[in-house]
Structure formats: structure tokens, C-alpha cells
Amino acid sequence: AQRVTQPEKLLSVFKGAPVELKCNYSYSGSPELFWYVQYSRQRLQLLLRHISRESIKGFTADLNKGETSFHLKKPFAQEEDSAMYYCASQGSARQLTFGSGTQLTVLP
């Protein structure tokens, strides 16, 4: 069975500092990996997916198959980045498996 682990429930950084939200997955095949974000009082929304290899709102995530990781990074955090972040994987069964989420707080 697929499993996604986000080891940090809470993460606080100061504005302008780099931020990295960790995500590890367990899946024997080649999963699709995603990061979803939920801002306060808003809906869960897709932030980025590894197949697009894109940068959204300054965030990037690199799939490391050797370490089975898909960490989310941003070089300079902004206060508006404060939100709940979920890592998710999708295997051959196509259903999304979510991690438990990391609440990011960017301090002024």
C-alpha cells in the first residue's frame, strides 16, 4: 500500500528565510507526486505536481527516487505562504494518498 509521510506537523520560519517541507513516500512503482495547499478558510487546492516540473508562487519540489522524497522548497518565505500543506501520491490504482499535512507559519 502507498504511504506518504510528512514528519513535521508544525513548521515556523521567519519571513525571508528559506523553507523546506519534507515529504517521503513509499511505493514500489513510479508514483505521481503532488503538493496541495489549504490557506485559512479556503479550499484545498493543487500547488504543484512533479510531472510539470514547474515553480508555483516560488515553490519547487524535486522528486528524488533514491530517497523516495518529494520535499517542497522556497528560498524566501513570505507571510502569505502560511497555510496547511499536504503531500500526496498517486500510484497505479490512481487514488490519491495524502500525508498528514504540515502547518507552515511564516513569522513577520
Place this chain on the structure above:
Amino acid sequence: KAGVTQTPRYLIKTRGQQVTLSCSPISGHRSVSWYQQTPGQGLQFLFEYFSETQRNKGNFPGRFSGRQFSNSRSEMNVSTLELGDSALYLCASSLAPLAGSNEQFFGPGTRLTVL
């Protein structure tokens, strides 16, 4: 374009009752997925419907069921409610069946409380 809508937004039921939740996908979207979100278990996949057929199912008991109509609207039903069914139920829609290239758009959720 209107987003995914879910009704009702809040619901209170008692143990043993049954409940039906509704989801209207974004216009043109034909795939609807349902998720349960709880503080203890997080976000868990319930099932996915496409073209009125259940295509995928998570590890939930048979008390949880769903269906999809020809207009892509979907309902999920939970029978014989238990206290542990208290959760936020999220619906998500996408253009086509779940795949890496298909973005899912989530609704606001229905908050179910079982007393």
C-alpha cells in the same frame, strides 16, 4: 466558472441514522472523488466515480456508498452512522479519471457530526 459545490455544508445526525451528501462538480467535469478528513486519520480516499461508474474505492466499510448521475453530480451515503464517522467530507472533480495530468478541484466540504 462555478467551483465544486457541496450540500449541505453542515449536518448533525445521531448514531444509527443514515446520511446523504451531495456534490456538484465543475461544469464539464466528469470525474468525482470523495474524501474523508479527520484529525486522527487525515485525508483518506473514499471512492471515485466517472461516467456513472465507480472506478476506484478506498478502504472503507460497505456502509459508505456513492453514486453518480448522468449530469455528473454525485452523492455519497453513509448508513448506520457511528461516532467515528464525524468528519469533513470533501468532494473533488476533474475533467477525466484520476491521473497525474488531471487536476482535481476540491469543494468546501460537508461537516458531519454524529452524536
